[in-house]
Structures are given as structure tokens and as C-alpha cells.
Amino acid sequence: MRTAERTLTRDIGALGVAVVAVGASFGAIAVASGLPAWAVVAMSVLVFAGGSQFMAVGLITVGNPFAAVFAGLLLNARHLPFGLAIADAIGQGWWRRLVGSHLLVDESVAFAMALPAGPVRQRAYWSTGVTLFVAWQTGTVLGILLGGSVGDTDALGLDAAFPAGMIALLLPSLRDRDTRHVALSGALVAVLATPFLPAGLPVLLALSGLLLAWRRLPVAGRR
Amino acid sequence: MLIAVIVALAVGTYAFRLAGVVLRDRLDLPEPLRRLLPMAAAALLAALAGTAALTDSGAFAGIARPVGVAVGAVLAWLKAPFIAVVVAAAATAALLRLAGIP
Known part of the structure; x- marks a missing residue:
């Protein structure tokens, strides 16, 4: 148990380091695009969803604020089904829910889902969420301060690190046959749809994989 | 605004x-x-991993990133520690790019 907890702390820490680097690249790109520092910090604190922040900065820069909001929200719509799935990891009570919801990001969901329901899953969710929140803000501020001297995170291979980490966290769930079929067919649909649809939509289309499991549900469960 | x-x-x-x-x-x-809810989350996470591994702004992501992710995935399959998976994926992609492979 001790070892498991230490391993979890180390894993989340490693992810935190990578998130600081990506946050720094966000901060640097955002100020280089002409956004004032206060707005960049506000975005990281209030939105706290990296993909949509990069996208919003790009669309604000080309003078399309409505698209920035719309595209960002399309990208973040997946948080609703994530919340449904991991509400138990956030815990009971209003303040927990109000704060815990803001910490819902892909990685806190992935770490929580990788562990059995109960106190271990709760701890994993919260420590991942809090660590990544602090890492993202730290990175953003570093990026604003360092500006152009922040290196390209692709040169460090971080763009490969995040999906690989996600796969590692997903593997335990994939041992269940139904979950494996749903997840893999969903991922296939998403990848195939990506060239044709705006960002965010292909990932949501992955939910179509649920049809495979739906067919196998006992009839009483259908409505 | x-x-x-x-x-x-x-x-x-x-x-x-x-x-x-x-x-x-x-x-x-x-x-x-x-019972479908955790499956929904797994499908979304798998889709995020798949699209992030293979595509970039709607187009193919090149060689270095998918190969890096694949190395990480194999290590994860072999039950390597999480940190090894992440570091190996990043290092593979970074080294390939250093060698001029995009």
C-alpha cells in the first residue's frame, strides 16, 4: 500500500513536470500573440483546459472571438460525460463538488479510472487535479516571464508523452472485454473522423462505441 | 471583448x-x-489518446510522435512503470526529431 501510494505520487509528479513545460509554452505563445499577461493568467486559472486555451488564443489572434468560445466549448464538451463517469471520485458535499469539478481534466479522470472505486480513487483524482492545476499555473507564469526563450515542447517529445501516459492509464480498464471493444471502436471512429470534423467533435463521436455494449445489455436496462 | x-x-x-x-x-x-458510464469515459480517453497520437490539427502527425507513443504503449503493455512509459515515449519522439525525422 505504501509503495503503491509512493508510485502514484511519483507518476503524478512526472505528469506535473510535463504540464509545467506545456503551460510555459502556452504562456509564451499567448503573450507573443499579443494577449496581456493578466488575460493569459486569468485564462489558465478560470478555464484550466489546455487544448481549448491554445485554440482560443489562436482564434482571438486572428480576430474571431466568437469562434474562440464556440470551438473551445466544443472541445470541452467531453467534460460532461467525464463528470458523469467519475462523480464518485470527487466525493460528496457541495464544496467538494464545486471545487472538484474545476479540477476535472483528462488526466485526473484517467488516473481515477485506473484505480478501483473508493478512497484510493478519490485520492488519485484530487492529487492529480490539484497537482496539475498548480503545475499549469506555474507553467503559464513561467512562460509569460520567459517569453521566447521557452523551448518548443515538441522538441522534448512531450506531444508523444501525453498520449502514451493516457494509454498506460487506460490499459487496466481495457482488460474488460466490453470496455475494450467500446474504447477501441470509439477511438477508431474518432481518428477516422478527425480530418473531416472540427476539433472536439471526433472525440465525442467515440461515444458511438457504446452501441457495441448497448446491444449486449439485458433488455430490462434499455428504455 | x-x-x-x-x-x-x-x-x-x-x-x-x-x-x-x-x-x-x-x-x-x-x-x-x-455500467456504461465508465465505458463512455474509456471510449473518450482512448479517442483522446488515439487522435493525439496520430493527428495534429486535423492532419497526420508525422512519424516521430506516433512511433514515440507506440514505444510507450508497448512498455505499458509489458507492465513497465508509468514514468518509464512517459519518459520513453518522449525520448523516442525527441531523438527521432533530433535525427531529422519529423
Whole structure:
């Protein structure tokens, strides 16, 4: 148990380091695009969803604020089904829910889902969420301060690190046959749809994989 | 204008997050449907990993990133520690790029 907890702390820490680097690249790109520092910090604190922040900065820069909001929200719509799935990891009570919801990001969901329901899953969710929140803000501020001297995170291979980490966290769930079929067919649909649809939509289309499991549900469960 | 964009994006994103968490208790889902929720999350995470590994802004992501992710995935399959998976994936992609492979 001790070892498991230490391993979890180390894993989340490693992810935190990578998130600081990506946050720094966000901060640097955002100020280089002409956004004032206060707005960049506000975005990281209030939105706290990296993909949509990069996208919003790009669309604000080309003078399309409505698209920035719309595209960002399309990208973040997946948080609703994530919340449904991991509400138990956030815990009971209003303040927990109000704060815990803001910490819902892909990685806190992935770490929580990788562990059995109960106190271990709760701890994993919260420590991942809090660590990544602090890492993202730290990175953003570093990026604003360092500006152009922040290196390209692709040169460090971080763009490969995040999906690989996600796969590692997903593997335990994939041992269940139904979950494996749903997840893999969903991922296939998403990848195939990506060239044709705006960002965010292909990932949501992955939910179509649920049809495979739906067919196998006992009839009483259908409505 | 800028502040309106940030606030709209922040409020909308937070609404998505909170809605799922709160709805879970409000919706009285029958057990078999409840069983689908973790599957839904797995499908979304797999889709995020798949699209992030293979595509970049809607186009193919090149060689270095998918190969890096594949190395990480194999290590994960072999039950290597998480940190080794992540570091190996990043190092593979970085070294390939250093060698001029995009």
C-alpha cells in the first residue's frame, strides 16, 4: 500500500513536470500573440483546459472571438460525460463538488479510472487535479516571464508523452472485454473522423462505441 | 471583448464539468446503464489518446510522435512503470526529431 501510494505520487509528479513545460509554452505563445499577461493568467486559472486555451488564443489572434468560445466549448464538451463517469471520485458535499469539478481534466479522470472505486480513487483524482492545476499555473507564469526563450515542447517529445501516459492509464480498464471493444471502436471512429470534423467533435463521436455494449445489455436496462 | 471571451469559455467549461458531476446523483439510472458510464469515459480517453497520437490539427502527425507513443504503449503493455512509459515515449519522439525525422 505504501509503495503503491509512493508510485502514484511519483507518476503524478512526472505528469506535473510535463504540464509545467506545456503551460510555459502556452504562456509564451499567448503573450507573443499579443494577449496581456493578466488575460493569459486569468485564462489558465478560470478555464484550466489546455487544448481549448491554445485554440482560443489562436482564434482571438486572428480576430474571431466568437469562434474562440464556440470551438473551445466544443472541445470541452467531453467534460460532461467525464463528470458523469467519475462523480464518485470527487466525493460528496457541495464544496467538494464545486471545487472538484474545476479540477476535472483528462488526466485526473484517467488516473481515477485506473484505480478501483473508493478512497484510493478519490485520492488519485484530487492529487492529480490539484497537482496539475498548480503545475499549469506555474507553467503559464513561467512562460509569460520567459517569453521566447521557452523551448518548443515538441522538441522534448512531450506531444508523444501525453498520449502514451493516457494509454498506460487506460490499459487496466481495457482488460474488460466490453470496455475494450467500446474504447477501441470509439477511438477508431474518432481518428477516422478527425480530418473531416472540427476539433472536439471526433472525440465525442467515440461515444458511438457504446452501441457495441448497448446491444449486449439485458433488455430490462434499455428504455 | 477579450475578458468576455475568457469568461464565456470559463463559465461554459465549468458548466460542462459541474453538470456531469451533479447529474450523476440526480439521474436515477438503472444499473445496466450505469455500467456504461465508465465505458463512455474509456471510449473518450482512448479517442483522446488515439487522435493525439496520430493527428495534429486535423492532419497526420508525422512519424516521430506516433512511433514515440507506440514505444510507450508497448512498455505499458509489458507492465513497465508509468514514468518509464512517459519518459520513453518522449525520448523516442525527441531523438527521432533530433535525427531529422519529423
